Amino acid sequence: MNAIITEPLQPSTPWVSLATNSAAWAAADPKLLDSMLTSMVLIRAFEEKVLELAGQGLVHGPAHSAIGQEGGAVGSVLAMRGSDQINGSHRAHHQFLAKALQYVAPQGLESAAPFGDDVRTIADRTMSEILGLARGYCKGRGGSMHLRWAESGNLGTNAIVGGGVPGAAGAAWAHKRAGTGDVAFTYFGDGAVNIGSVLETMNLAAAWKLPLCFFIENNRYAVSTTVEEATAEPRLSSRGLAFGIPAWKVDGMDPLAVYLASEAAVKAMRAGEGPTIIEVDVYRYFHQNGPLPGSAFGYRSKDEEKAWRARDPIDRVAAEMAARQLIGDEQVASLRARAAALMEETAAELVEQHEGKRRIVPSLWPSPDFRDFGVRGDLSELRDVRYVEQEEFTGEITESRFVDVVADVMERRMREDDGIVVMGEDVHRLKGGTNGATRGLSSSFPDRVLGTPIAENAFVGLAGGIAMDGRFVPVVEFMYPDFMWVAADQVFNQIGKARHMFGGDGEVPLVLRTKVAMGTGYGSQHSMDPAGIFATAPGWRIVAASTPYDYVGLMNSALRCKDPVLVLEHVDLYNSKGPAPVGDLDYFIPLGKAKRVRTGQHLTVLTYLAMVRPVLEAVEKLGIDADVIDLRSLDRAGVDWALIEQSIDKTGNVLIVEQGANGTSYGGWLAAEIQNRCFDMLDQPVQRVHGSEASPSISKVLESAAFAGPEDIEAGLRLAMAGQGRPLA
Template sequence: MPEHLPLAPAAPWVELVATTADWDAADPQLLRTMYAQLVWIRTFEQYVLDLAAAGLIHGPAHSSIGQEGGAVGSVLALTSADSVNGSHRGHHQFLAKALHHVAPAGLDPLTAPGDDVRDVLLKTLAEICGLDRGWTHGRGGSMHLQWKAAGAMGTNAIVGGGVPQAAGFAWSHRQDGTDAVSVTYFGDGAVNIGSTLETMNLAGAWALPVCFFIENNQYAVSTNVREATAEPRLSARGLGFNLASWKVDGMDPLAVHLAMTEAVEHMRSGKGPTVVEVDTYRFFHQNGGFAGSAFGYREKEEEKAWRARDPLTQVAEHLQRRGIMSAEATDEAVTRAKAVMEEVGSVVLEPLPGGKPGQRRIRPDEWPDPAWVDVGVRGDLSEFDDAPVVDPQGHAVAVQDTKFIDAVAGVMARRMETDEGVVVMGEDVHRLNGGTNGATRGLPDRFPGRILGTPISENAFAGLAGGIALDGRFTPVVEFMYADFMWVAADQLFNQIGKARHMYGGDGAVPLVLRSKVAMGTGYGSQHSMDPAGIFATAPGWRIVAPSTPYDYVGLMNAALRCQDPVVVLEHVDLYTSSGPGPVDDYDYCLPVGKAAVRREGADVTVISYLGMTPYVLEAVAEQDPENALDAEVIDLRWLDRASIDWETIEASITKTNQVLIAEQGAVGTSYGGWLADEIHRRFFDLLDAPVWRVTGAEASPSISKVLERAAIAQKDEVAAALAEIKGY
């Protein structure tokens, strides 16, 4: 018979229950503030539901009514220096943090709110209505509320999407030498999301001061938590990652406050991340003002039982029991709050002309200007005003023959030496003498604590880097071993990092560099070989850099690290072992954003290429039969995103040649040249003597077989064939 030895989790896991003695010992000012916050949030939420019922809220109105106790009890254990982010149901989380920021000494439920409190209510209401005076000028609406000055870093419409970013805020707090903590609020549905579990693991491994605050409101839309998991005590998730965990009644704000106080102390003392699970209940359906029972997935008896434990009622009863406030006073606080909300609402609402009594509309002058629709997708590049930008053509510094990979490691070393805010993270970057390709050679020893080897969790560490970028104190450089892995982290790259600046109003910088290699031609097969340029070009917010020489790599990486937008730097494995002109000793110059390089001048055809395909193009042009050669002008794009294409250089070339060939290695289905050709046709139709010619790979992803892989990608031979076809056209 085998022996069975019982195992116990290494981390503590407790359920905290507040007793009457705890309520009796609580500071009266704390309880008054707690009640004031609950009243303001509840009144605000009911006002929003009323507007939604009147058709004045465009989009969802995810009410937090019933769940306010968790947000209020937890936020009152924090300071303005602490960061929070939240879920799509995040009005209460945001308001609790914002109100605590403007009134850190506490609110009184019977004192008329000051201008700062009114401003919080007004700007939040305006944002939910989609109006210009909102926090992000109406772009974020109900689900994307952000006020960074208050430590409210943004609520999030993707379930679990904000969790990795909160780990990034925590990393920044610790790296900056503060004791501030980060709290990420999410629901029972997000507990089963991969990004949440990946981040719990990463935060535990790195001992980050981040609290995973689970609002277990029992239902993910209409699916009960017991249907979705075999362990409905969701704080148990923390034990698998050695995270200290608390379970508490979320309808009891004081119990939440006591548990959160313990969790915050745990994190501030350097003991690592925590989990706090609060059992709570949303009184209404997923969206809008109807009860869940109206849709048949909840029973009225269940709803009645939860409503009997309303956090507002509980706090009011304890205030009355202790003689801190009378029943009349607690009722008066609610009445006053409703009156103030009507006053606040009147700023953005007016009677509907010709409508029935009580009908209202949004004041027309409150809407954003439609012309502002694309402003802030990317920044204005003012960060380059004092940059050492050099001429885009030729070599502005002394050069020598340099291995490409040495330029990669050299410029990163220089930037880390001159900027303590640069931090590198990725799989194996801290070992193997510089990662899998040598890009960080020598850097872990020179810059301890700034070359971070990560778990194999692209979604988590990409999102963590996104949080670092949103925080703004550091510049993360993320290495993805292969470009294909971007799709593992697609939510963080495309829904989060790429959209963040625009979604949150257009003003907030997102300084992040993502390095990734294109490995077609190396025998690594379909899942390690793709060129992502064509897909990235369709995603808003990102800038795309594709260096083809060591000199270009240094200047373009310096530009990427200075840029206040997220930049993906594509690197081709064919280039790593190649040599070419690179700087002798100047690693500080920047190549200008949006300027291509003319690699060869010509008069017959404009060949546009980028990255590892550029050398193949130059070879094909040089090896033409002299008697039948086309005089090709070769343009190396360098910058590939829509905002950074060098249309001036392209137009000047087409004006001479009157025809264009776009050459790329990648698959035809995800072709970068597809959209570029379309845009060239639209812009320069009158200059063209023929449709744009294109060289691409096949439809299939590259295979392992050397023969099939070569058939799937484009190189010199395909360019040569295209030039011959153009010659005979």
Template sequence: MRLTTLDNTTPMQRLEVEEVDWERLNIHEAKRLATLVVAARHFEECILRLDKLNLVHGPAHSSLGQEGGAAGCIAALPTATMINGTHRAHHQCLAKAINALYGDDFDPTVTGRLSESMREETRRMMHEILGLRDGWTGGRGGSMHLRRAELGIMGTNAIVAGGLPIACGHAFAEKVRQGTSLMVSFFGDGAVHQGATHEAMNLAALYRLPLLFFLENNRYAVSMSIEQSTFQTQLLTRAQAHGIPSVCVDGMNPFAVWLAARWAQGHMQNEGGPALVQADVYRYYHQSSSVPGSAFGYRTRDEENQWRERDPWPLLSRELIARNILDEAELEAISEAAHEAVSAAYDSCVEGTGSATRIRPELWPDPQTVDDHLTSDMSEFDGVKFSEIEDFEADELESLSFIEAIPRVVGARMHENDAIYVFGEDVANMRGGTVGATRGLLDQYADRIINTPITENGFCGLATGAALSGLRPIVELMYSDFFLVAGDQLLNQAGKIRHLFGGTASVPLVLRARIPGLEGYGSQHSMDPAGVFALFPGWRIVAPSNAFDYVGLMNSALQCNDPVLVIEPQELHRKKALVPKHCSHYIPIGKARRVVEGSDITLLATLTMVDVCKELVERLGISADVIDLRTLSQRDIDYETIAASIKKTGRLAIVEQTTRGASIGAVIADEIQRRFFDYLDQPVKRVTGRWAPPVVSKVLEAAALASTDDVEAALKEMMIDSGLIAAAAQGR
């Protein structure tokens, strides 16, 4: 046996500063770099002061000691650069805000203070961290969720590595629009071990995205050292494995990081694709407190003192003075300008002194606004004409199956809107994907039908970031259960972003989820996702039961500025319906449809069970209102239509094919009984499958899901309980 070592040509290097490198730093850039470093330092010291006074509600993850990394990186890059980051991001965001406003004619050593716009953004960022109404996003984000898109701060993230896939989306949107801005995503050494990190790196390299992965290696994830967290402690190997060139640099030296960022910028502009910079830094305090880590025993005071001797601000000051780039008076002026801005921000937040210091009460947000911005106000539908099948003449319609309608309507909208991109596994292969949902689209839109690797968390996060940057992604999940793999990006990110950032961001994302039904795919491929997505009020959920409704609801989903889940039962794929030939009609989100009219019982049906209910009431001769709910997001349920029916019939059943535990019917039933109790002659009945998820066995699968027999039994029970069967028999 012979083993041959395989070469990896992806560079993995250490950057060290040489004396000649200082010639690249002119006086103007030196002042910019110094301003960003010392502003971040003063700001963090102020936040710690507020934290010691118990005025920071929730964690305040101090980055004292780490300023050199973020400030050095941001100072080196164009002011239009975009960033996102993780929970420890004060230094990143303040440096980015100031840099974005740092014009070529600005000189803090002349003005003696930061510009008014810089001072205002410093104030508003501090207000945001304290949860105040004048904060960047109304105080909802606090310390860990900072967004100011106007300044290129696209949103920081409390989930470790959660922002990395989203950063891919921002970079993807910038690339396909042929923009010139770079994207920087900051993360820590703890995030290196997250799957989201590797999925994001893989996607960034695969799609050649202009994304700088900036790794702030402070050596500890809370108290876990790198040596406790991983066997391979050379962190650059992660980037190398994905084909991403990388450099490691002393992050306590802001100028060294400045050089590393310039290297990364050059690589991305000249070679294309992402780069990674690892800045070795050190946080002086524990995870989110004002005491050092040594107080908790996971590191020593000697270690902390050694790192403090390399403090970024004194180090930079010494180096600039030694080379006659800036003098002591200029550096002092810069420090005073930054300190004055931070002090003014502090004074704007609080009143009183010492232990009596408190937040100014008039600055708190109004509690009545707590539910504002959960979803769009739907103004994007102003001027849209909504239609039902009755609104069309026979010669305007054609017969289409459910699966034929999917690419037809998507293609029509892609023709009108070049912001629509389709992402998913195999969507650009096999002449239309695994079930034909993109059939015919590749001929015209090949560059907008994007095959993704099997990285649901990664590509759903990419789609979220792309939506935040103005694209309208359609994501195909090959099977509905796979949303669980992407749960963070779909539920914790896309579904919460609008509310979390105070309505300053929207995620116009369409997620198509296929349910196999009685196809033998087993319990890990057969879940109805509606009940889970309904728990997150930022999501809209539509459930079309025929091709006409699919087209109308998909058009509305692509018009909506919220994330929309479109549920597609495979059992309906071959069913045909009449659809307008132009595929341009809209059905309002939140509007149910009565498909059968009757007087004795109300049946609320979803998806495959709509036709089951229609056929049953006809066969049994029951006078029933059969209502196709069509929209299943909790805040969008059409209770107006439901109310009109209940007031007429007094009896209601909710009919779903899904299993008992996954059913959304329990929530709907609870709401109905709260709203319409006085009109009900008997308790709301629910028809669902059993508790067990469907397994592969044909017999057990059928037993797990609701069937025609289950609906029939429920109907007869309701009729008997209400005496309707006896009355009908006497009438005959």
């Protein structure tokens, strides 16, 4: 008797192949087919002109064309409405143009009609962007790979393979929360489908039933690596089965089949059924980048390329329309000629002949002084708030636990602003997460405190998408700051760079909370101070409060700010008590304003977070006449140089005190900046107190040796005083 019993298991969601037949083409709306053909012809003509310019050396950087893949983009976009949104990858001209054209012509384009001014403007601004010119959609910063036109539903294309997928989930979350019925599509290729951020986002989108379509353009090659080399299951839409996501596999060279699959997917998403997957089999006629075919590089054959070209999506639609006598060969030829002429006219306004060579018209380049515009905003959103330092506060002050104030101020803000949403691992459980910092929030706001899977890439990227949407303010908790390395692409490449990369005008109002946990025995991968990493990455603001009172004001400013803000906390402060307001949790403390917490004449001590109190204690113990400055704002734009330079001019001596490792030090770059700015004021080199090179270990003894403590502070103070000829007894 066989003791093993096996029973086939069935997936919880359908996975189907969808194809058209003659009846489907006969039933298709003539206006739909005409718009489909016109859009594809315009996109093809645009891409051909870009490759021509690239061949002439006029495109600075890559030109990832999607010639041959237009059927996937146009077929899917025509199933959307103008308020739906999309994003894509580095190969996304066709998707961007399809959505832009659909936005300006919601009733569809007509092949026989002249191209309107809106269509011409799209061609001009998109080509300008690819050439890096000031009148491009991102003012020349985005080029070929970073195309954003938010009004049209184009959220922004992305040079990191798979990197834009979590952000699209954020847009989908915002649509669901707002109840608009809108959906989002995220386009990516076979090379991205196995990337962690994509799979993490599939899981999160399914768990939260987000209206997001994962649209896979399977063109069979990730640069030159075939699908079969990269995965044992080359039918990439199968990924949906693992997450309970319904999926369609479609011939992408058949735009009507793509449209019908997209129509079904959109219907399901608008009905609240959650995410979908569509895989389209397409083919890029050219190499990964530039005007040469893939066969020129030896990884595919000319016969293969010829076979795919014989299935061209434009020819397919034209032939089906001709069979129904909706269009003739002359009309198709005329449409192609007019589209080519439009792109030639567009290029002629951007390029000129000069001394026998083609060049960009010089006046069209962005000004070099535009270089740093939009790395961060100008903080005008904080112009009219009520700033109150503790010394000026007229209300009641009491001694409170730091962690209680963390929860209290967030409760106040969420009660007054229903656009704030909190997310992170276990923030909805354990009586306020692992430390109590979100205490009471999930019971008060159950639909706005979201416990996430252990998937930092997905949930912080999703938060970035929510922030860029603009209707909500996400507050993300990283249980430990070291987890930023897991989500580094989303934190630094996406969220931190987004405003600047897309032209400087966008906003990314996001708060990322995390705690420094040195001294808790959690070892090398849970104990870092991330200030030095974030300070050297563009786009982020950083605040670090040393008292409960300051935390309230700084968190209020962080939540009002339109830039991403890292809010640093510390386990040593959580259970400590300090001055906190009673009742009034509505004041602000300025971003970019340090605080002198002790006045002296002989030494300037710069510190932050949990090191402020031990520094003050050491200065008092040793009887040093020192200025002690709590930095509070740590990002490059937030360093209070006016106060620091005033103090250094008085004392001539500087000691920077931080707790964490030397390798990821905040004080290293700050010391270099001080010596550049204040060299003539200094009586000796800037002195520093910091941890060792190694990360803290589990052993209590080795952990204590790895980060700076009271003995190190005292030694640093003695060294700084001795260096100015005032040695301490």
